[in-house]
Amino acid sequence: MARRRRRKSGSGLTTIMLVAAAAGGWYWLYRSDSRDSEIDNTLVLATQPTLSTDRPLGTNIGRPQPEVTEKGGTRPSAKPEMTTPQRTQSLINAGKQALTGKDLIAARTHFSEALSLGVDDADEKFLRGELSRLGNETIFSPRIIDGDPLVGRYIINTGDTLGKIAGKFFVSDDLLATINGIRNKNLIRVGQALKVIHGPFRAVANKKTFTLDLYIGSTFARQYRIGLGEDGSTPTGEWQVGTKLKNPQYYPPRGGDIIAADDPANPLGERWIGLIGINGDAMGQRRYGIHGTIEQDSIGRNASLGCIRMYNKDVEQLYDCLVSKHSTVTVE
Numbered sequence: 001m002a003r004r005r006r007r008k009s010g011s012g013l014t015t016i017m018l019v020a021a022a023a024g025g026w027y028w029l030y031r032s033d034s035r036d037s038e039i040d041n042t043l044v045l046a047t048q049p050t051l052s053t054d055r056p057l058g059t060n061i062g063r064p065q066p067e068v069t070e071k072g073g074t075r076p077s078a079k080p081e082m083t084t085p086q087r088t089q090s091l092i093n094a095g096k097q098a099l100t101g102k103d104l105i106a107a108r109t110h111f112s113e114a115l116s117l118g119v120d121d122a123d124e125k126f127l128r129g130e131l132s133r134l135g136n137e138t139i140f141s142p143r144i145i146d147g148d149p150l151v152g153r154y155i156i157n158t159g160d161t162l163g164k165i166a167g168k169f170f171v172s173d174d175l176l177a178t179i180n181g182i183r184n185k186n187l188i189r190v191g192q193a194l195k196v197i198h199g200p201f202r203a204v205a206n207k208k209t210f211t212l213d214l215y216i217g218s219t220f221a222r223q224y225r226i227g228l229g230e231d232g233s234t235p236t237g238e239w240q241v242g243t244k245l246k247n248p249q250y251y252p253p254r255g256g257d258i259i260a261a262d263d264p265a266n267p268l269g270e271r272w273i274g275l276i277g278i279n280g281d282a283m284g285q286r287r288y289g290i291h292g293t294i295e296q297d298s299i300g301r302n303a304s305l306g307c308i309r310m311y312n313k314d315v316e317q318l319y320d321c322l323v324s325k326h327s328t329v330t331v332e
Helices: 084-100 104-117 121-138 162-168 173-179 312-321
Strands: 014-020 026-033 040-047 151-155 193-197 201-206 211-216 219-229 237-246 271-279 289-291 302-304 308-310 328-331
Touching: 084 104, 084 121, 104 121, 104 219, 121 219, 162 173, 162 193, 173 193, 173 312, 201 219, 211 312, 219 302, 219 312, 271 312, 289 312, 302 308, 308 312
Parallel strands: 201 328, 289 308
Antiparallel strands: 014 026, 026 040, 151 193, 201 211, 211 219, 219 308, 237 271, 237 328, 271 289
């Protein structure tokens, strides 16, 4: 029998062959060592980890990877979040598009949210103007738009009065009478349909801009110009609406003669909305209020003894919106 010749050590080459099965998740490893005359052929069965995607390895380097779910599927990578200015502009554009489609409620919602995020002066002027107009059409008019969460329809029942109905919705009977065209609040009938507003309203007075914003919930409705206390004497903080009076008498806080309601010298005008301090610097204060004025040029300035002054026609509107115990006024 012929003897096999042994090859010299180190003179040979090692050959490794890898054969992979494309779909089976396994591979064969074939090894041939030529350093020995005894041919050392080895077949090794190894397991390869299952891939979460059918892309070739290395093709996703530097790319956002899809998230793997518990069931082995994938969901798209999350898009980068918008910045506040981007979000605001998106809401403004959506509101304009809703207006084009005559969807007043959607437009009002988009514009109000955009305003709450903070905008530059030009956008703020646009938003307040549009929201005031939309408020007049959707809130302060007899019109009821289907799907409007701020208003509704109420059918008068036996025993109802306009005051009782208004109390159920935290608004004033004066406001319900105005938007429903009721001249005599005592003349309503069973079965009559009324438009109601889901209150209460609230107000925010800004000492820097001399403005008072009216809201229903988070929705901006109107803005008014105001006058404030000299030397910063209008306390900041939160106030609850207290006593409301039409044609109030004037009792000088520093002493002096009482001025009758209908006296042209009465500095309160035709309306008084009492305020009760419940938070901040206003806490515990009860001597302040919102009222009209006979000094029209004091609006936009610090000129009062601490109360909030308004044009007479404006305070009449505000008077009808705010209700005792439920409405609040924030001075900031």
